[in-house]
Amino acid sequence: xxxxxxxxxxxxxxxxxxxxxxxxxxxxxxxxxxxxxxxxxxxxxxxxxxxxxxxxxxxxxxxxxxxxxxxxxxxxxxxxxxxxxxxxxxxxxxxxxxxxxxxxxxxxxxxxxxxxxxxxxxxxxxxxxxxxxxxxxxxxxxxxxxxxxxxxxxxxxxxxxxxxxxxxxxxxxxxxxxxxxxxxxxxxxxxxxxxxxxxxxxxxxxxxxxxxxxxxxxxxxxxxxxxxxxxxxxxxxxxxxxxxxxxxxxxxxxxxxxxxxxxxxxxxxxxxxxxxxxxxxxxxxxxxxxxxxxxxxxxxxxxxxxxxxxxxxxxxxxxxx
Amino acid sequence: xxxxxxxxxxxxxxxxxxxxxxxxxxxxxxxxxxxxxxxxxxxxxxxxxxxxxxxxxxxxxxxxxxxxxxxxxxxxxxxxxxxxxxxxxxxxxxxxxxxxxxxxxxxxxxxxxxxxxxxxxxxxxxxxxxxxxxxxxxxxxxxxxxxxxxxxxxxxxxxxxxxxxxxxxxxxxxxxxxxxxxxxxxxxxxxxxxxxxxxxxxxxxxxxxxxxxxxxxxxxxxxxxxxxxxxxxxxxxxxxxxxxxx
Ligand SMILES: Nc1ncnc2c1ncn2[C@@H]1O[C@H](COP(=O)(O)OP(=O)(O)OP(=O)(O)O)[C@@H](O)[C@H]1O
Ligand SMILES: [Mg+2]
Numbered sequence: 001x002x003x004x005x006x007x008x009x010x011x012x013x014x015x016x017x018x019x020x021x022x023x024x025x026x027x028x029x030x031x032x033x034x035x036x037x038x039x040x041x042x043x044x045x046x047x048x049x050x051x052x053x054x055x056x057x058x059x060x061x062x063x064x065x066x067x068x069x070x071x072x073x074x075x076x077x078x079x080x081x082x083x084x085x086x087x088x089x090x091x092x093x094x095x096x097x098x099x100x101x102x103x104x105x106x107x108x109x110x111x112x113x114x115x116x117x118x119x120x121x122x123x124x125x126x127x128x129x130x131x132x133x134x135x136x137x138x139x140x141x142x143x144x145x146x147x148x149x150x151x152x153x154x155x156x157x158x159x160x161x162x163x164x165x166x167x168x169x170x171x172x173x174x175x176x177x178x179x180x181x182x183x184x185x186x187x188x189x190x191x192x193x194x195x196x197x198x199x200x201x202x203x204x205x206x207x208x209x210x211x212x213x214x215x216x217x218x219x220x221x222x223x224x225x226x227x228x229x230x231x232x233x234x235x236x237x238x239x240x241x242x243x244x245x246x247x248x249x250x251x252x253x254x255x256x257x258x259x260x261x262x263x264x265x266x267x268x269x270x271x272x273x274x275x276x277x278x279x280x281x282x283x284x285x286x287x288x289x290x291x292x293x294x295x296x297x298x299x300x301x302x303x304x305x306x307x308x309x310x311x312x313x314x315x316x317x318x319x320x321x
Numbered sequence: 322x323x324x325x326x327x328x329x330x331x332x333x334x335x336x337x338x339x340x341x342x343x344x345x346x347x348x349x350x351x352x353x354x355x356x357x358x359x360x361x362x363x364x365x366x367x368x369x370x371x372x373x374x375x376x377x378x379x380x381x382x383x384x385x386x387x388x389x390x391x392x393x394x395x396x397x398x399x400x401x402x403x404x405x406x407x408x409x410x411x412x413x414x415x416x417x418x419x420x421x422x423x424x425x426x427x428x429x430x431x432x433x434x435x436x437x438x439x440x441x442x443x444x445x446x447x448x449x450x451x452x453x454x455x456x457x458x459x460x461x462x463x464x465x466x467x468x469x470x471x472x473x474x475x476x477x478x479x480x481x482x483x484x485x486x487x488x489x490x491x492x493x494x495x496x497x498x499x500x501x502x503x504x505x506x507x508x509x510x511x512x513x514x515x516x517x518x519x520x521x522x523x524x525x526x527x528x529x530x531x532x533x534x535x536x537x538x539x540x541x542x543x544x545x546x547x548x549x550x551x552x553x554x555x556x557x558x559x560x561x562x563x564x565x566x567x
Contacts, residue, residue, distance in 0.1 A: 189429050196426050199415045206375070206409070208401035208430045208485065 006319035007187070010265075013320075014183055017266065018176045025168050033168055035280070039273050040171040041233050042252075044178050046260070046268030048225030049253035051182070054262035055191060056218040057198030058108075061116045061250050062123030065103070066223040068130065068245035069096040070230025075240030076136060078150075079143050085152050085161070089231045096227020097220060099126075104219035108212060120250070127245040142241025150235055167236050174232050175269070178225055182265050186321050194218050195263065226253075259300055261307030265321045270308050274300075326389060328353040328489060328519050329374065334383035334393075336369055343369040345543035346383070353488075356515040358522045358534035366543040367523045368410050371491045374521075375407040376400040388488070402434050404488035408478040408495060410523070416467030420458055420477055423466050424449045427484035452484040453477075456510060472503045476510075483514065490514060491521045496529055508532050531555075 004012065024036060045067050052058045073095030077083040083091070107118040131139045152159040152170070159166050185191040193214055197204050205211050234240050243249070252275075253268075260271025278296050282289035304311040313320040329351040336344040343366045351357055359367050372378040374385055376397030385393040392400050401407075415423050428448040453459045456476040461469060466477060475495055482490050492511070496504050504526065511533050514520060524530050530537060530551070537554045539546040547557045554560055 189433075192422075192426065192429070196415055196418070199417055200413060202377075203409075203413045203415065204426070205397050206377070206401060206407050206413075207427050207481065208398050208434070210396075210398050 009319055010183070010321045014179060014265065017269075018172070018179070021172050021175070022169075025165060025172070030164065033164060035276065036273075037164070037168040037171045038237065039276050040168075040175040040269075041229055041236060042256070042276075043269040043272040044175055044232070045226050045229035046253045046256040046272050047178050047182055048222045048227075048229060050257045050262065050264075050268050051185075051194075051225065052219055052222035053254065054257055054264070054267070055186070055198065056194045056215060058215065058219065059112075059116055059254075060107075060119040060219075061247075061254075062103070062107075062119030062121075062126075063222070063226055063253055064245050064247065064249035065123040065126035066096045066100055066226035067230040067233075067249060067253075068126060068242075069099045069223075070227030070232075071234045071240050071244055072130065072137070072230075073227070074231035075143060075145060075234035078145050078235065079240070080136065082149065085150065085235050089235060092231025092234065093224060093227050096230065097224045100220045100223020100227075101216075104216045104223070108215050108219065120247070123245070123247070123250050127242060127247075130242040130245050137240070137242060140242050142239055142243070145234065145238040145240065147238065150238055152235075161236055162238065171232065171236060174228065178228070179265060179269075181225075183321055186263075186265060190214075190217070198263075255297075258307055259297070259304075261304075261310030261313070264307070264309035264313060267307050267309040274308070327351055328388060329521075330386040331374065332384045332386070334370070334373055334385065335381045336366075336373055336378060337381045342543045344373060344380075347540075347543075347545055349538065349545065351489075351519060351521065353519055354515075355535050356511070356520040356522065356533055358524055358530045358537045359540060360524065360527075360530060360537060361540035361546070365540040367540055368493055369543075370540065371407065371493060371521060371523065374489075375405050375491055377407070401485065401487075402430075405491065406482040406485045406487035406489070407491045408482045408493060410493035410497075412471070412474045412478060414466045414474055414477050414481075416465075418466055419463050420453065420466050420469065420473075421449055421462040423477055424452050424480050424484050427481040428452070431485050448484060452480040455483055455513070456480045457506065472499045475499060476507075479510070487518055489519045489521060491523075493523045494525060495522070496524065496526050504529060 025033065028036060049063050052060055070092035073092030074088040077088040077091050103119065103122050107115055107122065110118050130137050137143065147162045150161040152161055159170065161167055161170060193209060197211055197214055201211055256271035256275055257268055259274055260269065261267030278293055279289060282292035286292065306314055309320065327350045331347055331349045334344055334347045335342065347370060361367055369378060373380050376395060380393055384391055387403060387405060392403065425445050428445055432444060450459060450462065453462055456479050458473060458476055458480060461473060466474065469477065475498065479495060496507055499507060508529060511520060522533060534551055536549060537551055538548045539554060539560050547554060547560050
């Protein structure tokens, strides 16, 4: 056998992960397949967050607004305007991207703690807006999208998104696409520039890089990916509510990325999956499940200070992207 | 000689920090191709002056003209692309990246600007290794920059500056913290750089200054105290009193 180059190894690994996830569609019992479909969509959210936080070093506390912009962009147009899934999904993407452009343009004038606060405030405004327009959004209670509307039309036929297997496969397709984009970016000049900005912004400026423009591009791309996750969530699971715009949905992707490994391609999936099952398992045994979750998190940080994938890369597999 | 317009001109350049006039009405002109040293006591305003030239700091008033273009309001990254490279007084490398990756970031920028068809890994490797080779770090390409010795980190900074292929290279106390042997090599390196680029060198080590500079500017309290060829500066009484210690 010939030895594989680092990039061949990493491509093989990523293809392997996607194939494994594909096989799980038929191998997993119904309950767990449902969980995993949800995890895949939320992992896309985490991957979007990872672009800004992990690669570029922008600690945002407001990414719920981008997820929710996608969610509402798709959900409201399906519910109120009776749009079909494709244009509704596209509306979600446009809403999230436009919001990221505006918020990024304003928030990136600040750094560090100020950036955290500004993004938090923007997200809070977004959240309160969804409550203010309760007539259309039904606030926390939310909207349930009719099953009949959740079909994806193709030239050859239609896909029924409320069917568990279809739903899983569509979630996986989106996940695989975003994974491929992240992998490509991490090795492209743009991705390397983002990491270098995270490491030493002043040096990058004095190498002739437009730091603001690069950061803005990162936030917009991050917002687009998060909005894609939100829009997919709306049409796959048929529920759209203000809860997704609230502060905990800004904290969760941060947690998922930290646990899985910031600035790694697979970390967001690992972190999301891990946290989902820790909470799921803990709450089936005890009502004090948050205590268990807290203890597990402390354990992870002690033994995997750079997150699971990040620490594996540091200790054993330096080629891991 | 015909009046060739200089590469760099500053006119009445000022920068105040609160009440402190760090740079105070400096008129300065640098012909293309010259290796020019700026000396002066600590706090004289040398770093601030070159920071105004490269755009890290904006002037309170006055103008900076580079290659016939007014650049004093131009953001730093665009001045770098116009051909002004700056190496920091306080070493500033990407500590977590390898030496090669540090230089590659400079090469990548340069290739993008040159619209080189070869924005390939090959061109990156070639130009990156070339710059590392010039400063004698080719053997350390795969080492993490933060683990390099202090002297090597300084050289890495110079390699990043070189990889940008600048017209004006500003070196801010590059020999600070280098051993005597390293300083000798460094003098050779700057001579070589000086054949292709204009060099503006801030330096406290007078041996280095005398070995390299074609002309010297002495700064004190934000102003130019004296300017001239090394021999003139050495003979200048005001300079001796203010700086060379009588
Ligand atoms: N960002 C700043 N804010 C306030 N004061 C500053 C700032 N930068 C420099 N100064 C002050 O301006 C004066 C000139 O500083 P500068 O760093 O330009 O001196 P220098 O000639 O480079 O000195 P050294 O030889 O020590 O590097 C000093 O008194 C310094 O304290
Ligand atoms: Mg200085």
